[in-house]
Every structure is written in structure tokens, then in C-alpha cells.
Amino acid sequence: MPSHAAPARRTSLRVLHLEDSELDHELEMAHLRRGGVQVETLRVDSEPAFRAALEEPWDIVLSDFNVPGFSGLAALEIVKALERPLPFILISGEIGEDVAVAAMRNGAGDYLLKANLARLAPAVEHAIAAHEDGLAREQADQQLAESRQRLSELAQHLQTSVDNERAAIAREIHDDVGGSLTALKFDIAWILRHSSDAQVQQRAQAALEVVTQAIESSKRIMHNLHPAILEQGLVAALQWMATRFEKRTSVACVFRTSHETMQLPSGVPLVAYRTAQEALTNITKHANASRVGIDLSLAAGTLSLEISDNGVGLRDADLAKSRSFGIRGLHERAHTVGGWVDLSSSAGGTTLILSVPLADAQGYASEFGPDTEPPRFEDSDDPSVWGTL
Ligand SMILES: Nc1ncnc2c1ncn2[C@@H]1O[C@H](COP(=O)(O)OP(=O)(O)O)[C@@H](O)[C@H]1O
């Protein structure tokens, strides 16, 4: 076995030795010392003594294969179950290859025959170095997982902040701009009614058209910022979205739901709405589909929203595009309410499923805000508007 690249040469090793023969113990320690290793060692020959000794810190465990009343493989199991496992080498007078292979698979760092103790010092060094590498790798993996977790939390926080900020801007447009435009529209209409001057009438009519257009633009901007249609409930919002999608794209879009209304925890309707919105945008942009289905169901305490198309399908590489954040954003969004997104695709099309377990009924707000008056449905417009003028 090639020795580990530039292993740090140890001057003193703490070796726990499970060995019933004092003679073999002396012999093996002598081999280690001859290999340049200073050894502090304890020999034990029973399970209780072995377990007790493991309370102490050790650099490595060497173990005989056959120990009366105990066994090297049982000792290996004990070492593996430690909170901080130790490197472990099995040493035997006559170890079969199959047993040796099984021991290595089980986590032994190495195995040796008593007839070949010249290999002991390098084997010990190698086992310790490999063990340390493993620990370093584990630590790096853990750091990576922590860093991923932090990144995901940050992405979720950003997502939520953006939603809140957008809702606040939409509210301001509604209250400020909306209020003023509505008042202006009433005033112009009044002028139109009360003036008989043709020129004034003409100007007022033009002004009315401009104001009407400004109101339409504000509605559109408000809807993009915050889908107030959600105040009518997720079911109504998705139904509206499906109808509007079909109208705009001429792609058949069917919406099915298990319930006419749903009581959902706050936050969930917006996540579901944005998921459907992104899925439909993707279908328009990428799928070349002729049929789309949106299925909403609430069963066994889990909300499930499925958007499927019969388009061209996608490949893993599509999801890895460095500038594509739509689906990645959906995963983070789903996490903000304890849910997840599954995506499956074949030549027959693509299906995106959002699942959100609704764990307990506590703290559930109705989909409807506390004192929102559901605005009236208005053709293809989001009723996130300030009345029908
Ligand atoms: N319904 C779909 N049908 C076919 N391809 C899709 C579909 N949805 C997504 N894709 C593919 O997955 C990629 C990543 O999607 P997404 O993360 O939403 O980013 P973007 O839409 O900005 O490209 C898309 O670029 C597209 O290639």
C-alpha cells in the first residue's frame, strides 16, 4: 500500500491494544518502536476493560482478531459507534481474506498478519493519516452544509423582504396614486357634464382618456407588485390566472381544485400563486405546449399544487443555467413555508409540484386578510383596483 503523502511523523502515539497474549503485545509494540514510533500503550483483553479504556483519549486501536470471550470485529463495532471514532487495525495470526475484506468494509483502517509485523509501523501511520483526512473531509462537508443552509436562509429572507416591499409599494400606489386618479376622473367627468363649450368638452374628453389609461397602468403595476386577487382566496386567484393565461396565449389551460375555498396559513397562498405564475411563464417561454393543467388539492394535511404541460420537456442542464433563477427561486420560496418543489420532465412534457404540509391548525390565518373587503371581479383585470369607475 503506498504510504500517505508526507504524513506528519509522530513522536509519541497512544495505542490501545486489545490482545490476550502479553507476548504478542510486547512483540507488536517492539515493532512499532523499531519503526521509529514512541508508544504509550495499554493492553486489555476483555470487553469491559476495552470499553473502560475507551473513556481515555487514544490515537489508534490495535486489535487481535481472536480474543477469548470477545472479538476483534465486535471491538470494531464498539469503536465505530463512538462519538469520535478512532482508527482501527485488526491483527491476526490467521485471518481469512474474506474476513479481512469484511473488516475493511466495516471501517477497519487496515488488517495485518502477525507473521508480517514489519508492516505494522507504516500501517499505523497510514491508518492515522487516513483517519485524519476523513475527519477533515467530514468537517469540510459540514462547513459546506452550514454555508449552504445560511445561503438558503438568506435567499428566503430576501424573497420575503422583496414580497413585503412590493406589497407596501402596491399599497402606496393604491392609496396615493389611486385615490388621486379616481378623484381626478370624477372631476373631469363633472366638467364634461357641466360644460357646454365644445372646446372644453373636447379637452375634458382627452383628459378623461389619459386618466383612464393611467388608472389601467396603475392597476397593472399594482398587480405585478402584489396580486391582490389573492384576497379572494387562492382558488379564485388560480382560476383567474388560468383563464387569463388561456386568453393571452391561446393554450388550453384547465384548473381543477379539490375544494372551493381553503383555509390556509398566511404566506402559503402567495407562495402557491407565485409558483403557478413562474410555472406558467416558463411554459409560455420554453415549453411550446398546447395543453396546460393546474391542479390544486388539499389532502392528508398537505397542500399540493401541480402545474403540468405537454410541451418539449426540460433536461437537468436547463436547470443548471447560471442565469436562470426562476425554479431555484421557487425552491427557496417553498422553504419559507416549510414546503418543497418537485420537478419531473419527459418528452411528454413537464410537471412542477409544490407541496406544503400544513402541520397543525394553530396560527392559521384565513386566506382572507383580517379586514379586507374582497374587491369585485372585473373581466380579465386583477381586482386589485380601487373600485369600478
Ligand atoms: N415547462 C418547461 N418546459 C420546458 N423547459 C422548461 C420549462 N420550465 C423551465 N424550463 C427550462 O428550464 C430552464 C430554467 O428555468 P427557470 O429557472 O425558470 O429560468 P428561466 O425561465 O429564467 O430560464 C429554462 O431556461 C428552460 O430551459
Ligand SMILES: [Mg+2]
Ligand atoms: Mg423562468
